[in-house]
Amino acid sequence: MIKVGIVGGTGYTGVELLRLLATHPQVELEVITSRSEEGVAVADMFPNLRGHVDLCFTVPDPQRLAQCDVVFFATPNGIAMTQVPELLEAGVKIIDLAADFRIKDLSVWEQWYGMSHACPALVAEAVYGLPEINREAIRSARLVANPGCYPTAVTLGYLPLLEAGLIDPAHLIADAKSGASGAGRGANVATLLSEVDSSFKAYGASGHRHLPEISEKLGLLASTDVGLTFVPHLVPMIRGIHATLYGRLRGDAGDLQALFESRYADEGFVDVLPAGSHPETRTVRGGNMCRIAVHRPQGGDTVVVLSVIDNLVKGAAGQAVQNMNIMCGLPEKQGLDLIAVLP
Amino acid sequence: MIKVGIVGGTGYTGVELLRLLATHPQVELEVITSRSEEGVAVADMFPNLRGHVDLCFTVPDPQRLAQCDVVFFATPNGIAMTQVPELLEAGVKIIDLAADFRIKDLSVWEQWYGMSHACPALVAEAVYGLPEINREAIRSARLVANPGCYPTAVTLGYLPLLEAGLIDPAHLIADAKSGASGAGRGANVATLLSEVDSSFKAYGASGHRHLPEISEKLGLLASTDVGLTFVPHLVPMIRGIHATLYGRLRGDAGDLQALFESRYADEGFVDVLPAGSHPETRTVRGGNMCRIAVHRPQGGDTVVVLSVIDNLVKGAAGQAVQNMNIMCGLPEKQGLDLIAVLP
Amino acid sequence: MIKVGIVGGTGYTGVELLRLLATHPQVELEVITSRSEEGVAVADMFPNLRGHVDLCFTVPDPQRLAQCDVVFFATPNGIAMTQVPELLEAGVKIIDLAADFRIKDLSVWEQWYGMSHACPALVAEAVYGLPEINREAIRSARLVANPGCYPTAVTLGYLPLLEAGLIDPAHLIADAKSGASGAGRGANVATLLSEVDSSFKAYGASGHRHLPEISEKLGLLASTDVGLTFVPHLVPMIRGIHATLYGRLRGDAGDLQALFESRYADEGFVDVLPAGSHPETRTVRGGNMCRIAVHRPQGGDTVVVLSVIDNLVKGAAGQAVQNMNIMCGLPEKQGLDLIAVLP
């Protein structure tokens, strides 16, 4: 059994980690921390966990965390980087669901996140936890930077095209849509039901923190800098990301459907839909799957990729568990072979 | 392994049965029928099942169904009663999710459902599949009438009070609220998103088909006829039932919280919340749990019970699988130990 | 033209007042105050008002408010009572949308609102602004206490029955449902979209601040104390209240439909639907109407009244404008003859 700790478990990625880990056959939940909710039973805050999780939130205690095999950080940005070094020292494997270790270019990171990094060396060491591109490195990693939700959906959608060099990397357009849970569980007027429901809007059109993360990762796939226009939107729903990706084809593109099917043939959590399909976010609700469809409207030179995930699962907690499985030598799908809840 | 067939699998209870049965460790899905969708892959209609269910819909074939150990009917009312006799004859265990065998009083049934019953003798034999009151009878039943969604939520809420004779059975008021999936997957203007979303209404205030079903079952608990006012409402959401139940206390009621906790102490799918709680339907979304809270406002003589279920799980497919487990001698929670998806 | 001021205009009742007053032919908007948003253009905060309202929020200035003919308080409870005396002194008519002057029984008010009242004499003077029962008193009032949203829907629903003495006043049950805008525009985890959407729950089952307000007003209608069980619920939508009201009939009730139609025949903002109807909240969205239907299920001794309003209009800002019209001698429907937005 793998002893697991969670730092910062009161947000939506926290409760989702608990949902997944509580039924994982190889996991023993040891500790979940929260300064503000010390002593509160997790299941009192999230009654869906009644009967499944009997832990209480505790104040973070480095010694207790050091006895875990794996510790997940589900904290705000900037917390993990102050606590991770000590835990790594103690031999704990770390999966950070925040952004502290996602971007290799420190100056870019510091510009977008507005702080100095506490442990630059670990940024260099950290493995970006997108198994579909980094599985082998994850297997031996001590520290995994779990990708952002938008970056997961966008990167998996562009991946086959960029790897194959089929589209112009200088002019990528990612029009992305997310449910409100992506904004977290903080008290905030902007995400009240009365503000978000029955309405639709873009946000961060001039710049969003996931832009540099995506650009860096797409650049690695394309082996060159990419030019990316990324416009996120807020959908009046709780869960789900839908990325609509546009690229300009270069020369003869060949059979795009076959390209996608072939690239993801061995991936357990990427599902290429039949030609002509339109993935719906509800088909991945609660599950760890990314479903993708590829279109070439009117046979022109623009390719359109539709990519959906559950932002809290494949876009956060599920991918984190997938990374844990890989890091710990478990079957990659263990505890994650979930069927999405539809309708 | 238990060989399972599903008759009529294109509705919401059908896809939910498939979600539950596909991961049930003791079940082998043999056949799923639909006249209208013959030949269509189930996973093409419900893409959340891709990779989990590879069956295609087939035209109902009595011989093939007869080779199953258990057959679920997820058909419109009036279908099961024409096909069940032959399957029982062949030794198949039957669980009917429709209303054909729920009401013992045939004249009442025929009045509310507007048809003659095809096999009255089987109505007498059928066991009403609410395990919390009929577990032993279900264990040896050939034919189980799976309860309606409203009846499940209402009956479990009133049960401890009526069994203990604490409330006046002549003046019960059940104010119930359901998500739109309870109305099914048929093409219907009244359940379009544009008709239902961002609005709330009662319906059937003068009479709803679940009224006689509930009255009959509550009458058994109370050992007398009950007088029930039942007003269902439509909530702008997909899943969930919330029943708010009112009763007039007779004499000294004692500790109602203790009564409920004691009555349900051994029930794996009924969760009595701590005193002062308000169950939310999202805490049972996708799970087979019924969560209940009991209140006595201002210490007066009116008791208020709040009871929530997922109408497609404990109110339909989940309870059906629970009944299957009991009928087949399996652990009652097998395949059903699901954590609700929250948020 | 009537010069109007609004104190505390950054909440949902504030923006709704602005929507209604901006197109009212006899109103000149003079001032809108907010300490926190001083200097911000109202239309920057609420872009639906662009081109219609060019005011900026200003710090409350008693002298400027004193020059208004009418001042609306759209403030949290406990603010109006500290500022109203000075404005009344200056000859300003006051309409308070908060609870400061709604309850005549001061000890009850102080118990439920947890503060001492700053001007008890004005509580005695204030007129409860439900025109359907107090129109003449409102006409000559200096200070109107605008009713709460739940009290409006519940009182209008019970009114004909209690006035006629047809139901037992000792055992009233009001099962009420509200959209999330009733909880206001404050930053609050409990009303985030991710907490409220796709779910349904009761709250305050053991006691809600609108309970004593409703009880007091129903008591006046019944000419005796009433016993009321009031259970509010939260609906995953923005606007709308639906009250489902239950009463036990005493003796021969006669033609309830005719009773309701007759009682409200001359009321411009109460619409009694045809027998057998079920009002939907969307039929009053954005409008000042209360729509009511009355049912007597199975001809029994329980009457069920269904009453819907838009909580921000007839339940708050619209009723406030209706009161202003009455107080100022304008046609009662002026500026309020709005058709609900459906779908």
Added chain:
Amino acid sequence: MIKVGIVGGTGYTGVELLRLLATHPQVELEVITSRSEEGVAVADMFPNLRGHVDLCFTVPDPQRLAQCDVVFFATPNGIAMTQVPELLEAGVKIIDLAADFRIKDLSVWEQWYGMSHACPALVAEAVYGLPEINREAIRSARLVANPGCYPTAVTLGYLPLLEAGLIDPAHLIADAKSGASGAGRGANVATLLSEVDSSFKAYGASGHRHLPEISEKLGLLASTDVGLTFVPHLVPMIRGIHATLYGRLRGDAGDLQALFESRYADEGFVDVLPAGSHPETRTVRGGNMCRIAVHRPQGGDTVVVLSVIDNLVKGAAGQAVQNMNIMCGLPEKQGLDLIAVLP
């Protein structure tokens, strides 16, 4: 007073026309037709109209329609073209809200709509009813083709850029999102609440009927053929369209904000938001406004335009009334100076 008839008033554009026309000070509603609902009171079908519209649906009667000054067709595609010639003959002005007269290129129309056109000459005569580009022609038109909802949002967004020749017309990308009311009020599984709510998807990625309409109109603005990739999406809400438009800038683009503000300075129904804004569909809900923001992310060569309308108002019924006002010499904003309902 202008005598108005509506052909086909049982859909969402029909009820919206009624909402707008019922309070229009210069309009007398004469007749509304529906074969299926003959004899039904309009206000029984749409109770928001109770007290405002007392018409009943009648079977279409050419003679009665011929006595109107203006007739709106809110019919399925292919109906208006069979009835319009006779009414024009009788001197009636026609506004068709369907697609019969929107596309000048008949072969394109016939290909996308799958039928032969009944009156090609009238297609040539019809004026495309987007006042912002065709106001003068509309003024003297007998027959106006009211634009589609997506075409309105997309065309108004691209208009300043294409007129000024600032973007490459060969590679336009319009990523558009619509609420479910755009799909109409027909009984349809695909738009049930249980299918659409809490989910997001693209549809028609390989071709949607609004594509040729948009392409033709953008081509006129650009004075050349355009290459357009148009991907519509379905948002889990009732009303609203949000178009996110991408274009590649050619050379020095200058001050885009000033360009948009200047182009729309005199337009009463197009509102250019301040730089850096993100329009929300709720800010136009129920109103006839189009709100637009223009972004140039990271100062690059890609321009992003965000354009929102209420699909049933500026995208259908409101624009139709705007056209009526222009055709009849009324003030363009008469009856349309509505403030959006927010929240």
